Amino acid sequence: MTSFTTGKVAAALLLATAGAAAQAADVTIYGRAHLSLDQLDNGVDSGTNVSSNASRLGFRASTKLDDGLEAFVQLEQTIRFDEGGGQFADRDSYVGLRGDFGTLxxxxxxxxxxxxRSKVDQFGDRxxxxxxxxxxNTGSSNIGNVFDERFKNGxxxxxxxxxxxxxTLHYTxxxxxGATTDNVRDSYSTSLVYDVKGLYLAAAYESFEGIDGVDPKAIRLGAYYDISAQLRISALYQNAxxxxGGDRDVYGAGASYKLDKFTLRGQLYQVSDNDSPDSGATLAVVGVDRNLGKDLTLYAAYGITSNDDAASYRISAGGRGTSVPAIAGENTTGLSLGIIYNF
Incomplete structure (x- = not known):
């Protein structure tokens, strides 16, 4: 048999094996296209922007194993519908095993x-x-942003x-x-959650080990309660x-009300001063959703972050592709018209 023929046989065997594995696994392709047209104002200048907001494409697969076990994998990446581009597996991407013992x-x-936060935020990615x-933002090049981030190597x-x-216990x-020889960047996050239909109560603690003498920690409490089939109230408290600059508290509440195919929603939150006076801010946002089937939502929202003299919090950060930096002491506002299509 020639080497060419041997190569073809090997390739055929490899494809057959891959095909059998693909048939054995339950594979799902999913995604979200979330875009908005936003009028953003930082108190000095304003502009109109198109933003892709945590739009994504993902792949999930799972396989039943012996002894009641199941193996699973997910690869999820950001898709920039507004400007093109993205980065492979930059969102939640993992491999795991689950069974009667729990999930690893x-x-x-x-x-x-x-x-x-994802559970109780009335305006996630908006x-x-x-x-x-x-x-x-810790201001440290060794740590960067903390809380509401993903752990690498988790x-x-x-x-x-x-x-x-x-x-849940999450450790990195x-x-x-890159690699490490000293593990000076290890971090952990843990939570206890009570979750039943119509009621969610959760508490979490998270700690980062930094190197520049900065070791950020946070306690977070979150809850929502469905008073009726139409009305949900939610709340969150965080101590960092x-x-x-010193410790900060964030606290507030929100609500949503379903009215036929519309959902009215709003939330009001406060961040306290740290060691510097007049460094707090108040965030207020209201909006309405129009559901066109279970997979398509149109929405409008208006929000304002009222900054104290020494504060510079945004209205358009978090889960969004386009954000305008805030100016200390100036209010930031945003008017947004959006579309969310889940597939």
Whole structure:
């Protein structure tokens, strides 16, 4: 047999094996196209922008194993519908195993602390996203932003539910790229969640080990309660410590009300002063959704972040492709018309 023929046989065997594996796994392709037309104002200048907001394309696969186990994998990446481009596997991407013992996964993905905000935020990935206040820029090139981030090189365990309670521990030995010989960037996040239809209560603690004498920590409490089939109220509290400038608290509440095919929503949150006076801000946002089937939503929202004299918080940061920097002491505002298509 010639080497050419041998190569063809090997290639055929490889394709056959890959085909069998693909048939054995349950593979799903999914995504979201979320774009908005925004009028953004930083108190001095304003402009009209198109923004792609956490738009994504993802792949999931799972395979049933012996002894009631299941293996699973996810690859998810940002898609910039507004400007083109994206980065492969830059969002939640992991491999894992689940069974009666709970769920274990390894990769890069949201922390338990971040998951709480995602559950209670009335304007996630939109104008007025709570990350405008809860995410902290440490000013350190070794750490960067903290809270509402993904851990790199993460290992996480989530327990099974017991009486609607579950516990999650998420650890990373090296929360940055490349290799390490000293593990000075290890970090962890843990949460306890009570989740039953119509009621969600959660508490989380997160800690980063930095090197520049900065070791950010946060406690976060979140909740929502469905008073009726139409009305949901939500709330969040966060205390951040060991951060530049001194400790800060974020607290507030929101609500949504379903009216036929429309959903009215709003939220009001406050971030406190740190060691500097007049460094706090208030975020307020209102909006309305129009649902056109289960996969398509049109919405309008208006938000304002009222900054104290020494504060510079945005209205358009967090989960968005386009954001206008804030100016200290100036209010930032945004009017947004958006479309969300899930597929």
């Amino acid at each position: 996964k390894v990769g890069q993905f949201d922390t338990p602390l971040k998951a709480i 104008i007025g996203d709570l990350r405008n206040l809860t995410r902290i 290992v996480a365990y989530q327990s099974p539910k017991f009486n609607n309670l579950s516990w 030995p090296h929360n940055t790229t 410590s060991d951060i530049p």
